Amino acid sequence: MSMRSDILKKIRKQTAKDGKAEVLRVKEVATRLEKRPRGIVPALPNVKMVIINKFIEEAEKADAIITSCDRANLASDIIEILQDNDLPNSICMGDDPRLKKLKQELTKDIKINIGTSDGDDLVCLTQADIGISESGTLGILSGPASPTTNNFLPKHHIVILNKKDIVRHYEDLWDNVRIDYGDGEMPRTVNLITGPSRSGDIEQTLILGAHGPTKLHIILL
Numbered sequence: 001m002s003m004r005s006d007i008l009k010k011i012r013k014q015t016a017k018d019g020k021a022e023v024l025r026v027k028e029v030a031t032r033l034e035k036r037p038r039g040i041v042p043a044l045p046n047v048k049m050v051i052i053n054k055f056i057e058e059a060e061k062a063d064a065i066i067t068s069c070d071r072a073n074l075a076s077d078i079i080e081i082l083q084d085n086d087l088p089n090s091i092c093m094g095d096d097p098r099l100k101k102l103k104q105e106l107t108k109d110i111k112i113n114i115g116t117s118d119g120d121d122l123v124c125l126t127q128a129d130i131g132i133s134e135s136g137t138l139g140i141l142s143g144p145a146s147p148t149t150n151n152f153l154p155k156h157h158i159v160i161l162n163k164k165d166i167v168r169h170y171e172d173l174w175d176n177v178r179i180d181y182g183d184g185e186m187p188r189t190v191n192l193i194t195g196p197s198r199s200g201d202i203e204q205t206l207i208l209g210a211h212g213p214t215k216l217h218i219i220l221l
Helices: 003-015 019-035 048-061 071-084 097-106 170-181
Strands: 065-068 090-093 111-114 123-127 130-132 137-141 156-161 190-193 215-220
Touching: 048 065, 048 130, 048 215, 071 097, 071 156, 071 215, 090 097, 097 111, 097 123, 130 170, 137 156, 137 170, 170 190
Parallel strands: 065 215, 090 111, 090 123, 123 156, 156 215
Antiparallel strands: 130 137, 137 190
């Protein structure tokens, strides 16, 4: 028996007044896992343009930079971001099959490092899995396509988000994860990112880039 199982067993023993209570608790948990009830969510119209505009509004409130472009101009748009911010012609990105064509286009002008950032990369490029309209939050699932460290180590994070992947609520994100991964399966980490890194811990003064990127640039396709 693992230490975790031993601890849980002791908790059950201390909290269960009798065998019936334990049975009811197990049944209640099983029912909740099966039916997946939703909590209270903010009222948002189920209209795509309203959802997209709300995402943009909330993301900009959190100091994210939002631009839009079509797939054909994506590479040139990224190069322009590098030039406008005096950044080096070098980008780190995960081994994401969704960005294979973009990688081929970018390598004509800039150096591409595929894999996990070692902390020395100033810029990382990521494809977001989902955008959450209610708070302007990006949902990025960890894996070879998007290593978690790439979201937090660079000073400048460029994230590509398809407009079709913007949903209304956090609950919609978990619905999509269940569909993509199947019951009982999850990515190791679900990173929820709202704007660049920030902290107000020191003298209640807001500092950007305290624990990660100082700039978050979201490109909507």
